[in-house]
Amino acid sequence: MRPPPFNDSDRQLPAGKPADTTRLWQPDDAQPVIRRLGPQDSEAIVEHYRRLDENDRYLRFFRIASEASIRSFVEGFDWSRTILVGALVDGVVCGLGEIGWSEASGPFVAEFAISVDRDWRHRGLAGWLMDAACDIAFREGVHAVEVRWLSGNDPVHRLVRRRGGTIQREGSVLLGTFYTDRAARPMYPGLPVQGGAARR
Numbered sequence: 131m132r133p134p135p136f137n138d139s140d141r142q143l144p145a146g147k148p149a150d151t152t153r154l155w156q157p158d159d160a161q162p163v164i165r166r167l168g169p170q171d172s173e174a175i176v177e178h179y180r181r182l183d184e185n186d187r188y189l190r191f192f193r194i195a196s197e198a199s200i201r202s203f204v205e206g207f208d209w210s211r212t213i214l215v216g217a218l219v220d221g222v223v224c225g226l227g228e229i230g231w232s233e234a235s236g237p238f239v240a241e242f243a244i245s246v247d248r249d250w251r252h253r254g255l256a257g258w259l260m261d262a263a264c265d266i267a268f269r270e271g272v273h274a275v276e277v278r279w280l281s282g283n284d285p286v287h288r289l290v291r292r293r294g295g296t297i298q299r300e301g302s303v304l305l306g307t308f309y310t311d312r313a314a315r316p317m318y319p320g321l322p323v324q325g326g327a328a329r330r
Contacts, residue, residue, distance in 0.1 A: 162217040162224055162255070164262055169209055171216065171223070176204050178216075178223040181247055189283050190245045192303075211237070213270065215263040217246075217255055224250045227259030229267045229275065237271040241278070244286065251285075260289055268310035277306040 167175065179187070179200045187195045195203070207214075211233070217225035224247040231240040242263065244256050264275065277295070279286040281302050290297060295308030 162219045162250070164215060164217050164258055166262075166266060167214040167216045167223070167226075169207075171214075172204050172207075174218070174221065174223045175214070175216070175226065176201055178226055178245065178247065179204070182245060183248070186245070186248070189280055190243065192278075192280070213263055213266050215259050215266065217250070217259060225255045225259050227256075227263040229263045229272065231272065237267075239274045239276065240267060240272045242275045243277070244289065256285060256289060257292070260293070264293075264310045272310055275308055275310060277308075279304055279306075 179190075179195070180197060182190060184194055187193075187200075191199075191203075208230075212228065212230040215227045216223045226245050228243045229240050231237050242260065244259060246256050246259075264272075267275070277286060277290055281299070281304060287297070287304065287306075290306035290308060293308040295306040297304055297306045299305075
């Protein structure tokens, strides 16, 4: 897939608006729409997580998350401290980039997580979701992003590397840190550089 065009006129719209007014990117008909998600998208987010198999749930949540724990996780989002950017096809979330921060850290430092449906992997979708989430987060005051992943999760490792991040190991877990100001150019330098990030 080629990088989709960026709809600059919608970039300042808050989460929670209808889907047709919050699109960040509108690719052609064969590609997903990438936009910011809000509370009205909670059920679609739950369904996305439910489609992850046992291994993918372990990589995303660091445990084998049950159906009930997935729903509880989504219902527990504090939307004032969370940025979710989704890739949607016909209203179905097939990829999700999350940035959130704790009250203690404030928005200055946030944490990123990514998940993509199996059928949509290896197409660059995770990179687009990361870039879109970081652009929004930067504008909302996030400057540093941390990412934790299990050893062997090479796609996340590559995402952090391409953002110019530093990586250190904590046993079987790796910790990556990068900045949202795009000092290190992203994979798709044609996308606008403006900015922003998420922990719960």
